Amino acid sequence: MLEIRGLTKHFLGVPALKNVSFTVERGEIAGLIGPNGSGKTTLFDCVTGFLAPDRGAVFYREREITSAAPHAIARLGLARIFQQVRTFPRLTVIENLRAAGQQHQGLRLTSGFIPWKRIRDLDRALDERALDILSALGIPQVAGFPAGTLSYGQQKLLEIAMALMSGPDLLLLDEPVAGVNPTLIETIKEYLKQLNREGTTFLIIEHNLQVVMDLCHRVFVLDSGELIAQGPAAAVQQNERVLEAYFGR
């Protein structure tokens, strides 16, 4: 599904990723863990086109996407959420979801302003999808509120909902449950499991190891930009290099 080959990235000479290679298989939930500053978010940025790697290549469904434009990658069905919560704060929740789901249809300069019936039908379908997702996440009542007025946890849910609007095949989640209360964590976990059963593949960065153990089939561990371990979650947890990276010698 997603193949990363020899990804290398430096910032002002400081290495952030050193020759990282791994593959995420279709249908799995893969975890990406490692101490702070180990290059996890940089890896996400390189995969989703927000950063151009110095060396290496990224393949998505056997197609090279290295250094493609972020919007182009998103349209291929590879969505992501960010570590810090991002929404369109002054737009309502439903408008946020419409914007996240509309992608490129109806954006022509010459005809974009005409309220075609085709576009209105598409928007209606988007609204239905948006309400379905909001209901599944337990927040249908906030649809009309400006996104900026939601609580942190609700914004986190909205962010996940937005990433789902385009019906992605692969979802990269950067700390989806950071700062979220335990009850909400369970809701999010169950929802992600359900989506996975329905066919969505995940790559998740998460510091909450309990969540990683519960969700992830396989785990990749980064330390100082290097891939130091990979394998089933339980095995990786016992790996000496991983313990060393987290707790020191």
Place this chain on the structure above:
Amino acid sequence: MRMSRREWMLVLAVTGIALLLPLVVRSNYLLHIMIMTEIYVILALSLNLVLGYAGLLSLAPPAFFGIGAYTSALLSLRLHLPFCSSLALAGVAGLVFAAAIGIPSLRLSRHSFVIVTLSFTLLAQLVATKWTDLTRGAMGLPGIPPAAVLWFTVTSKTLWYYFLLGLTLASLAFFTLLVRSRLGRAIQTVREDEILAQASGIDTWRVKFYTFAVSGLLGGVAGSCYAHYITFIDPSVFDFYYMENLLIMVILGGSGTVWGTVAGAVIFNMVPELLRIHPELRTFLYGIVLLVAVTVAPEGLAGWLRARRARQENIVQEEVGRA
């Protein structure tokens, strides 16, 4: 997004008043102010689109205004093109120049973009002043023919008022449809969070480019109308004075709303004129008003009213809850 019944009533009421006004207003001076207000509404829309909807501070609207004015004037005077063609080509000129400036400048940071658009306005004025073979420089271009639509010429101020009312309403309708469309939604995501917009599959560069081009088109159209109405233009059409007025109208009216812009244009054209405030004193007073306004009502008149309504609704809800 459909307009609510209340919005339709408001639109009809304002249009009705605008249609009837010349029957009451007999003074040519007042009519002149009303005509200038109409031109300003179109120009303010051009700024509101980039500033209020895309969140980009463009200081180029006077440039597109001036380019539209000169294009239209020169086409009419030198090539004797009919007004409608000049008007359309002035809009196209605004659009083309906006596109040409937008391609490099929209790739820069937001701050650099401001500087590029400012430089472009200053440069345009310089060209209009120095390229005397084409523009007659500071002597300006006199004798620009009045507007003529099909078989009749727009000569009197009343006719100008109605002609521009039609054009303004058409611009407003176009603008409203645009900002409520999917393209309009995409434009607002650029203002809200460009990175998230890209991650959502929106080609933000293209959206900004379109926004800027449409802004140039509206500016060019406004400039053409001004040239044919006043019948004389000189390099002062590029003056930063217009930009100050526009910023006041858009920011105080409520950037990112359609009717806020209209209200801003009407209030800030009418009030200073009617109070007969000297133009130089006006700039000074505008500065103070702007400072006070961004402190008290940072989202302009429209935002202030919205917040007030929200508060009232909350109070009502609380009372209902208590009862």
